[in-house]
Amino acid sequence: ETVLTQSPATLSLSPGETATLSCRASQSVLSHLAWYQQRPGQAPRLLIYDASLRATGIPPRFSGSGSGTDFTLTISRLEPEDFALYFCQRRGGWPPSPWTFGQGTRVEVK
């Protein structure tokens, strides 16, 4: 199974700053990577799929990049509602392989 390692575990930033989150895969996942946001008490929400495509309704301040083993989620000009947990997930591809999650990055208010 592919292991996804996210860093840092916690990111302490102020509103208006830029958050850069990393997700590294133990083997190539091509572009089959998604990013999710999770707020307390809520189910995860898809932000980015296929490494760089924004899901419907996601503001353009969220952007994803990378392919193969190294991926980045960038959140520009942090808004108060962006302080949350973020997970990457290997999602998609053929033949079907386990859709593992990274352990998460918490973006908190500094």
Add this chain to the structure above:
Amino acid sequence: QVQVVQSGAEVQKPGASVIISCKTSASTFTFYYIQWVRQAPGQGLEWMGMVNPETGTTTYAQKFQGRVTVTTDTSTSTVYMHLSSLRSDDTAVYYCSQGGILPGMAAPGDFDHWGQGTLVTVSS
């Protein structure tokens, strides 16, 4: 409005089994995978397995092989997750979600809908 609706909270004893249901829309049932994900209190997301509802083919995380079974009922657009030999560390919120285009399907790639979560408590 797409809805994914899960069955209600469960309390089970160690060694028992639990079955959680996940009902989706009939119109989208055979276009997307259904995955099962759990989250223990204060922890991250843990992927358990998924099913291709069109073929019934399943893929499971190594950790849960032999203990989890995912089945489908296409007549009701419902997916079931059966977890056996429950332990206290299986206490978690269990989510199903519909998303990820099935092979050969032409459909929006950002389709992603989650159930409300089912709390499973394992306690003697």
